[in-house]
Amino acid sequence: MGIDQLNLFEEVNEKTIEVVPTLDDSPLYKPQEMIEVRQPEPSLDPEDFHYISSFAGKKGVILTVKKLANGRVCYEIEFPKSTTGIFYQEDLTR
Numbered sequence: 001m002g003i004d005q006l007n008l009f010e011e012v013n014e015k016t017i018e019v020v021p022t023l024d025d026s027p028l029y030k031p032q033e034m035i036e037v038r039q040p041e042p043s044l045d046p047e048d049f050h051y052i053s054s055f056a057g058k059k060g061v062i063l064t065v066k067k068l069a070n071g072r073v074c075y076e077i078e079f080p081k082s083t084t085g086i087f088y089q090e091d092l093t094r
Contacts, residue, residue, distance in 0.1 A: 027065045027073045028089055035062055035077060035092045037085070055085050 029035055036059045040052035060079040067073050073089045 027067070027075075029062055029065070029075060029092060029094075031062050031065060033062050033094075034059060035075070035094065036060075037077070037087060038091055038093050040091070051085075052087070052091055055079070055087075060085070 037052065037055040037057065039056045040049045042049070044052070055077075058079050060077040062075050063078050063084065064076040065073065066076075074086055075089070075092060076084060076086050077092075078084050
């Protein structure tokens with residue numbers, strides 16, 4: 001009784017698509033930009049709602065921008081009195 005080994009290079013998948021970066025892949029906001037934290041959606045989980053609520057309406061400056069492995073963009077924001085927070089793009093507005 002033998003085991004057949006699959007050869008990954010024998011067949012070409014006809015449904016293969018090429019992923020091309022688009023403008024949508026770039027972050028909406030840039031470092032050193034002034035930004036404001038939005039009011040959180042009531043549908044957020046309680047921990048996120050409380051965290052975002054504590055910064056809602058405050059303005060700060062973007063320190064860093066990171067794209068996470070899951071594709072979401074997050075921003076480290078510095079507020080007056082050297083307070084910092086980390087937010088997703090949808091939590092912010094100009």
